[in-house]
Amino acid sequence: MNYNYKRKQHFRPAEEKRKHGKQARIGLHLGLLLGLAGLWATPGTSAPTDTNVDPAALHAQLQGEITRELSVAAERYQWQDYRAAINITLPTSVKHLPACDTPIVIAAADQQSQPIGNLKRKVSCQSGPQTWELNTTVSVALTLPVLVAKSTINRDTKIDATMLSQQTLTFRHDKAFATQPQQVIGRLATRRIRTGQVISPTYLERLWLVEKGEEVLIIASKHGMQATTKGIARENGAQGEQISVQNQRSAKVIRAIVSDRGKVRTIF
Known part of the structure; x- marks a missing residue:
């Protein structure tokens, strides 16, 4: 006996409809999960990633370098009880620079003898997949006690302790000044120095502490x-x-x- 099996006419379409409905629900759930993950990964506005330079860290590194330069100058020129106000200006583009694999290099980009006033510093990353460099401006105001003329000192006068007094001043430019009496006592003035004027070594006959050939x-x-x-x-x-x-x-x-x-x- 032969049987002819005839499938219901709408069987397959109904089965397909159920499959598509299930897949749509799964896709919706995945989309919601991915959206939540995106919210957790980037709260609020887009935050900088670890692959970029941290402006705050770079600012702190520059602050440390200028502080070190001031310490070296203080030892060399015998500064005492000095205070420094350091203001660092970084370009806004710094946050887009790639992070450096090795320590960032900071070098002077000016000819100033002392770290006072407006300083130019070159900051560079010298290794890694992408090297870079940028110029920064650092402003240093230095406050410290310096020697000034107690009374008018005429040219060709030998300086002695009675001609000197000490005054605390703030310098915003690279300027030569003396801070210790032994730096100027016994030297001849090469120009007239007014009362209250800062005693600059450039106003005095040079005092050689070391002479050629000795x-x-x-x-x-x-x-x-x-x-x-x-x-x-x-x-x-x-x-x-x-x-x-x-x-x-x-x-x-x-x-x-x-x-x-x-x-x-x-x-x-």
Whole structure:
């Protein structure tokens, strides 16, 4: 006996409809989950990612570098009880720069002898998939006690302690000034210095602490360790100046900073 099986006419379409309905519900649920995940990942407005430079961290690094430069200058020029107001201006584009794989390098981009006034600093990333560099402006106002003329000092007058007084002033430009009496006492004034005027070493006859051809003590210090050796000065030098010195032992010529009578410190 033969049977002819005839499927219901609307069986397949109904089955397909149920499948599509189930898939649509699954897709809706996935969409909601992905949307919630997106909200959790980026709350509020789009936040910077770890792949970009952190402006706050860069600002802190610049602050630390300028503080270090001030500390070095204070030791070199014998500043005491100084205060510095440091204002750093970063370009707005800094937040779009890629993060650097190695420590960021900060270098002076001006010719100022002291870190006072408007300073130019070049900040650069020198390694990684994308190197970059940018220029920043740092403003430093330095307040400290300095020497001023107690009374008028005429030209060719030898400075003594009675002609000096101390006054706390704020400098917003790179300017030469003296802070310790021993820096100026015994030197001749090369110009007239008015009462209350800052005593600048540039107004005085140069006082050589090291003279060309004389033997000097070379002091090298780093990370708390110190070593000394003897050398021969190849040029005259005043307090804080850089001069060429020949190491007596190795005969190598180096650059060093005059720190005291017959003494120089190596530059690192």
